[in-house]
Amino acid sequence: MPAHDRILAFLSAVKARLDLAWLVRAFCGSLLVIGSSLCMWCLLWVLRGYAVPASGYIAAAVALPVMALAAWLFGRASQRKAARIADEHFDLKDAISSHLGFSDEHREGEFIALQAEATAVRVQALSPRSIPVQWPRRVLTIAGVLLMACFVMGFKKDSPIVLERIALETETVRKSDEINKELEKEVEELLKSASDEEKELLHPDEWRQWVKELRETKDRKDAMRQYAELERKITEAAQKLSQRDTEQLLAKAAQEMKQTAELKPISKSLEEQNYRHAANQLRQMKLQADVRKPDEAQKELARLKSASQRMASAARNFQQRTGQQGNQGKGNQSQSSQNQNAQQSGQNQQQSQGQQGSQGQQSMDQQMTALEQSVQNLEQQLQQQQQNPNQNPSQSQAGQNQANQALQNLAQSMSQSSAKRDMMKKLQSLSQCAGKCQGFMCDKECQSLSQCMGTKPGGKKAGAGSVESRRAESDVTQDNGNRDQLTGQKGSGPSNTSIESADTGSGRATRTATVQEKAFQRQVESFIQREDVPAEVKEGVKEYFKGIQQVGNEQAAPAAK
């Protein structure tokens, strides 16, 4: 065998021995790394109170051979390195390294051949097995201790606090899922039951989007926040539909019409706030008589005239109390200027919405006064036609149409008010539902949403009595595992305080006014009993104070509501 081959064979044996030694070191090093990592991972779980998941041990078992193999593959000695190590280990004084270098450089000559032969002779007597394959005891000991610690930590169970937390998270997920489904169902029912008029007031897609945005979560704080947000949206939507002033106007109109016997059904409907029925009753007053027969037309008109006068009176009264001028044109002008000012000043949406509501109220009372005006015009035209039968009836017909149109507008507004009122009730119900959902989320005792909402049969669990006078320890102070402090988002939560606007007056205390009123009453009575005062003056004073008395009663009625 040539000297070169003998040297290479020896070098291969040395390299195999070195690879074995490196494999041992790589395995031990990997064991140490894996052991350290696993130990830290176990500590991380244990210190947080959790049981160590078995997946970590499986991953470590898989990672150990992979890491050792990778380290072995990447760290294997090259032929040159093996030659250097062999030179050092066997004290060959760079003989093998030099031979490899000469071979790589294809150098030839007598000295090169002599060098190869001398090297081959030297390596022939050497045994690669003399290269030590040592197990690093210190590394193995440390790795063993670490793995033992990991093994011990693997038996540790979840701490009570963690168990409670996990249970709480599971319960929160379950509850949020249940709540989401319930809210989705409620919204769908709301949208399904809404009439076309109500759907115009709502935006179904937006509502569905809100419900879709609700998500399952195991974070109770997050869940509470999203339900509070939904409740805020519902409340805002309900506030937009608020029509308190319109309801006051219609209540006054009901009181006015109550004084007329034939208008009592409408009055009753308005008092019961059944505006849709009232609107239908108004529509039934539509003028259908032939204007060429003025007598019949006037008879038909009489009822509408009475109603329009009553409603117009209520409207004027309402306008006076709300500080507006009776002059319609002036009112329109001032309103338009207000709107312009509002738009120019860029006030916020809430103010804008309030103004829009105010416009609706004005529209309603304007419609009432417009109806009275059109009825009066029609009456005059009918009287003229009655006096002059040859007169062209088209004017009367136009007046009749105009009155019908005003009546239709008023009835339409009433229907819309009815729709708004119904929708607001539904939204309030939905808002309450969202509130109950939040309560359900917080309530540990409440096991199901239906039980918490109280709409379905619930009750306590089987075996739990109804007697509450137990001496069991209150669980108020027990740790429920919830370490989070629920904090609301500033400015985004629903407010529990609502601003009630006074019906009339300046909002000042009425005590002084009552005393003054009694003093006035005594003065009036004494004034009326005086004989030197003319009867006309006495009558005028009586009427004046009757008017005041009427106003006082009207103020008392809404307050009682």
Add this chain to the structure above:
Amino acid sequence: MPETPAAVAHFKETFEKLRAEVSKFIVGQQDIIEQVLSAVICGGHVLLEGVPGLGKTALVNTLAKALHLKFQRIQFTPDLLPADIVGTQILVERGGQKVFEFQQGPVFCNVLLADEINRATPKTQSALLETMQEKRVTVAGISHNLGSPFFVLATQNPIEQDGTYPLPEAQLDRFFFKLYVPVPSHGDFIEILNRTGGKSSPEINAVATGDDILQMGQVVREVPLEASVQDYLVKIVRATHPTDVNATERVKKYVRHGSSPRGAQTILAAARVRALLDGRYHVAREDIAKAATPALRHRILLSFEGEAEGVKTDEVIADVIEKVKA
């Protein structure tokens, strides 16, 4: 040229004969003897430094006898002139005419002992420059070749500094090795007394000729050097420069100038001799490391800070060898 194995055998045999012959008179100092012989074989000059009485001159005398070569000795003194070394033109009468004739100086020999070389003036020292490098002498515009082989063995005394002229760096660089002759050990002292206290002194025989030395020098040049070992050699020499990337902190701090390429050539030649003496046919890193100290110690110029702190160049070289990755 004989066949390589025979040449190698001749090299080892001759070297061992020379070593044995010199060792007859010189007690101990085996490293010094080996290094001097290595320098002679490689055609280099040696600067021996040591206190008086350590056998520097005796070593050179013995070596000259053992080599059967023409030997000359110059005792350097401050009044020594260059002409006293290289020779001079003298006016002689030849054929009735007076002509200038070149009178050879003591430098025309094979082995020149420049004893206490640092006592001569720089002018006289520089007269050796051309002689040592070119191995020829130029007088009156005429060059005269010296004998072959030719090598200078110079000695200098480190203790007596008065009236001495330190050798310039250029001349120091011409020396193959600078060797410190140590004080003999206790046993060596006893042996010196035994050998020199008797009636007879050892007889030194010539065991090698100039041709033998030249043949040995040719064999040495054929010893192959592997690329990585060569790279190691270059790294060591470059690391003696404070600006090199491999320079150690000690080099950066205490060295002003590092070794010249001539230092690398010297190390390589000496390492080859060591390899052959060790029975190897290749140069090892160990040979490089061993040869580095005597080859570089006089080629490294210390900075003022190094001189002030008494740093030895041997320490710097040892530091470089230790730090440079093999």
